[in-house]
Amino acid sequence: MATGGAAGPEEVGLAMYSEENLRIIMAEASRLHMKVAAHALSREGISSCIDAGIHTIEHGADIPVEKIAAMKAKGITLVPTLWVYKVLAESKGIVDEYMSRKAFDIVQQQKVTFRHALKSGIRIALGTDAGSPNFGPHPRVFGEMYVMNEYGMDASEVARAATIVPAEVLGIDACKGSIEEGKDGDVLLLSGNPLCDLHIFETGLEAVYQQGRLVPPAL
Numbered sequence: 239m240a241t242g243g244a245a246g247p248e249e250v251g252l253a254m255y256s257e258e259n260l261r262i263i264m265a266e267a268s269r270l271h272m273k274v275a276a277h278a279l280s281r282e283g284i285s286s287c288i289d290a291g292i293h294t295i296e297h298g299a300d301i302p303v304e305k306i307a308a309m310k311a312k313g314i315t316l317v318p319t320l321w322v323y324k325v326l327a328e329s330k331g332i333v334d335e336y337m338s339r340k341a342f343d344i345v346q347q348q349k350v351t352f353r354h355a356l357k358s359g360i361r362i363a364l365g366t367d368a369g370s371p372n373f374g375p376h377p378r379v380f381g382e383m384y385v386m387n388e389y390g391m392d393a394s395e396v397a398r399a400a401t402i403v404p405a406e407v408l409g410i411d412a413c414k415g416s417i418e419e420g421k422d423g424d425v426l427l428l429s430g431n432p433l434c435d436l437h438i439f440e441t442g443l444e445a446v447y448q449q450g451r452l453v454p455p456a457l
Contacts (some may be wrong), residue, residue, distance in 0.1 A: 240276040240292075241283035244326055244340040245371055250299075253283040260290035273409070275317070279344060288314060294407060296365065297323075298355075299347040306358045315407050316355050317365035320348055320389060321381035322373065333371055352389045362391070363407050364400040380440040393433045423450030 240255055242248040255263070260276075267274045275294040278284045281302055287295055288305050294315045295301070301309070301316070309316070326333060326341035355362060364386065366377035379400060386396050405415025413422045429442035446453040 240278040240287050241280045243277060243279065244323065244337055244344060247336060250279045250340065250344070252280065253286045255286065257286045257289055260286055260292065264290055264292065273407075288312070294363070296367070297344070297348075299323075299344045299351060301351045301355065303354060306354055306360060310358055310360050313361070315361045315363050315403070317363050318348060318352055318355075318386070319365050319367040319382065320345075320352065320385040322367040322370045322377050323348060324385055325373070325377075325381070326370070337371070349389055352386075352391075356390055361403060361407070362386075362395075362399050363403045364396070365404075380437075383436050383439065387436055393436050396436060397432060422448075424448055 240253060240260070242250045242254070244250075264274055273293040275296055276283075276287045276292045277296045278287050278292075279297050279299045281300045284295060284298055284301050285305055288301075288309050291312055292314065294317050295309070296317045297319050298316045323341045323344045326337055327345045328338075329341075330338040332338075364379065364382050366379060366382055368376055370377060383396050383400060386399065387393060391399070402411065402415035405411040408414075413420075414424065415421075417423075417425060425447040426439070426443060427445040427447075428438050429444055430438040432438040432442075
C-alpha cells in the first residue's frame with residue numbers, strides 16, 4: 239500500500255514508504271523468490287515504486303511522463319484497474335461522497351496515464367482490484383476489458399492483457415496464458431470473434447476447459 243486509496247477516508251497523497259524502505263522490501267522479496275505488487279495512485283508514490291523497481295504498479299493513476307521510460311526499461315508492469323474507479327466515480331449517493339469524489343479525480347488521471355502507457359509500450363496486465371466496495375463478491379473481468387478498450391487499447395491487446403501478459407508477470411507462462419503444446423489446456427469456446435466484439439467473452443461463452451477437462455456449467 240504505497241499510497242492512500244479511494245475507499246478510505248485518507249487522501250491519496252504522499253508516498254507511505256520511503257524509497258529506502260521500498261528497496262528493502264524488494265530485497266527481502268527477492269531473497270524469498272517473491273514478486274512485489276504496489277497499490278500506488280499518487281505521483282510521488284508511483285515514482286518511488288518505479289525507482290525501487292517494484293514489479294507491478296497497481297492502479298498507477300498519475301504516472302509522471304518522465305518516469306514512463308524508466309518503467310519500461312525496468313520491465314515494470316502496469317495493472318490499471320480502470321473499471322473499479324470508473325464505477326466508484328459514478329456511484330455518488332451509493333457510496334460515501336469522499337469515495338466517489340476521489341475516484342472521479344483518479345479517473346481523470348487514469349484516462350491520460352493509460353494513453354501515455356499505451357503509446358510508450360509499457361507492459362499492461364488486466365486486474366480487477368478484488369475487494370473494492372459496491373461490486374458484490376468480486377469486480378468483473380469483463381468490465382475491465384470494456385474500459386481498457388474504451389480508453390484506447392485494441393481488442394487484441396485487451397485479450398493479451400487478460401491472458402498471456404498476467405501469466406508472464408506471475409511467472410507461470412510456461413503452463414498458462416496461451417494455447418500451446420505442453421501447456422495446461424485452459425480454453426474458452428466462444429460463439430463469435432472477441433477481437434471484433436469484446437462482449438463475446440461475456441455473452442458468447444459456450445464451454446470452458448480447465449487443464450483439458452470440460453468444466454460443468456454453474457447451476
